Amino acid sequence: MPHSAFRDPPGDDTPRARILLVDDTPANLLSLEAILEPLGQELVLARSGEEALRELLRGEFACILMDVQMPGLDGLETARLIRARERTRYLPILFITALHREAAFITKGYAQGAVDYLLKPVDPDILRTKVQVFVDLYVRGEQVKRQAVELVERRRAEEAAQRASELEQQLMGIVGHDLRTPLSVVLTTAKSQLSSGALEPAQQKAFERVARSGERIQHIVDLLTDFTRSRLGDGMPVMPRAGDLNEVCREVADELQVARPGRLIRCDFSRDSLHGVWDLERMAQVVANLLDNALKYSPESSDVRLSTWEKPDVVFLEVHNEGAPIRRELLPHLFEPFRRGDASRAQARTSLGLGLYIARAVVEAHRGRLTVRSSEAGGTTFRLCLPRRADARPPVSHASEADGAPAPMSA
Incomplete structure (x- = not known):
């Protein structure tokens, strides 16, 4: 097969597409698998319409290749049930069959949601080319979804950073002014009383405790102020x-x-x-x-x-x-x-x-x-x-x- 008939396997960052192959004949499934394997996508095999419906409940698919003539649920009925589900309503379905070449039958297949109708024997290059189109559409859609999620996460991170910055600025105002001003009054009063020399022993100890506690609070205020400054702007301000x-x-x-x-x-x-x-x-x-x-x-x-x-x-x-x-x-x-x-x-x-x-x-x-x-x-x-x-x-x-x-x- 010429290399130009299919793409190289996707890279690590490219999402892989899943392709559902539905046929009640194992030899047909093996043939489809061999034809589509060079696309480098994930191939999921189902041997009946019921099994295909179960696989669709387990994950997302880029497209479905399905035989029309199957015992139990045939391809047309399976397609009708697939179209009845909201999540799989627009999933591309390609019918593959060797029978019913009549125009009326093919029209019925399209009416059940088929996007293409391939008659056996299928040309491998044509089949890969058709499937590659749906794989590309799926991959692009997944990349758009991923970019949308990343954009939402980036916006959330930016909003969180903005809120954090606003909170830090508020904290800067609180510790830099609202706490420091009354604290300086407490420390000044305590030190003034201690330096007066006219205190009783119990009063002396009480004002010493007030002074020590005030200095401890002053130290905490200084630390929080420096912490907030270092987080805002270009870091810690210095004046050499x-x-x-x-x-x-x-x-x-x-x-x-x-x-x-x-x-x-x-x-x-x-x-x-x-x-x-x-x-x-x-x-x-x-x-x-x-x-x-x-x-x-x-x-x-x-x-x-x-x-x-x-x-x-x-x-x-x-x-x-x-x-x-x-x-x-x-x-x-x-x-x-x-x-x-x-x-x-x-x-x-x-x-x-x-x-x-x-x-x-x-x-x-x-x-x-x-x-x-x-x-x-x-x-x-x-x-x-x-x-x-x-x-x-x-x-x-x-x-x-x-x-x-x-x-x-x-x-």
């Missing part, structure tokens, strides 16, 4: 200016030491100063989040190490802590919002799971990278790789980060 990263590290470490007098944060800097152009307030936030995380998830008796070193256009900062490693299955999701590590119940109550997410957002806004490695033997280390200028090109690859990194020495 010249400054010393080591000085920022010392100030943050001193503040955390005061808050946790039983813990030791050891600063190992390769140089006394580490100058660059960054948003220093945001970098202080990153360092604080990393140090707080290290203190939270390490043994009370262990130290936390904060290290910095530099290359010509890139600076590095590491925060290392000892203790149990981060579980392997948590590592790919560690920087996702509202994710927590293996926290105790008390730690879970004091954490929103936004610290690392915001830290990475700030670092990426500086065109830097924040990564983590964790093992039983080596503990957990967060590494920050940062261009010396926030508007510089992205830093070097991970491989070059590790190569030639000078051993930090004590400041």
Whole structure:
């Protein structure tokens, strides 16, 4: 048979058509199957009109090739029943028969819904060509359906994204103004009373609790505000200016030491100063989040190490802590919002799971990278790789980060 008489099998993305072959003679079914197999479609065989009706209940078909003369339900009656069903009313039917060449009989076949009437012996090339037309129509129809479904899903996704964006903007307004304003009044009042020096011991404790709770709420408001900002527009906003990263590290470490007098944060800097152009307030936030995380998830008796070193256009900062490693299955999701590590119940109550997410957002806004490695033997280390200028090109690859990194020495 010439290759041009039929198409190549459909590709992976093209839906396959199902073709129903109906004949009570097995040899005829085998002959039809051999003729149509090169089309690369799914061929379903039925040996009676009743069996054909059952197959039509199980799935969709591109067309039906059906013998007219069959015992029980003949082809014409089967076609009438097919046309009576809403789902199969317009399904193309091609009659194949060696008998009844009279015009009246053929007209009756067309009246029952046939789209063609082929007399045996059927020319294989002509049969494949006719069937290919209905296969192409079916495939195009399925592709249109698929595109319509994809379009509906895309519109739903866009509408959901729009609603999420509107909700985030509303959240930004709530946490940025509606909560912050009354909270500042509460904190100002509590601190004013505490500084007055005229409180009874019970009142002193009460206002201390109010101040601590207010500061905790203030911290949550700041986290939610940063989270919402990072999700809107182009990410976390930063305002770079010249400054010393080591000085920022010392100030943050001193503040955390005061808050946790039983813990030791050891600063190992390769140089006394580490100058660059960054948003220093945001970098202080990153360092604080990393140090707080290290203190939270390490043994009370262990130290936390904060290290910095530099290359010509890139600076590095590491925060290392000892203790149990981060579980392997948590590592790919560690920087996702509202994710927590293996926290105790008390730690879970004091954490929103936004610290690392915001830290990475700030670092990426500086065109830097924040990564983590964790093992039983080596503990957990967060590494920050940062261009010396926030508007510089992205830093070097991970491989070059590790190569030639000078051993930090004590400041």
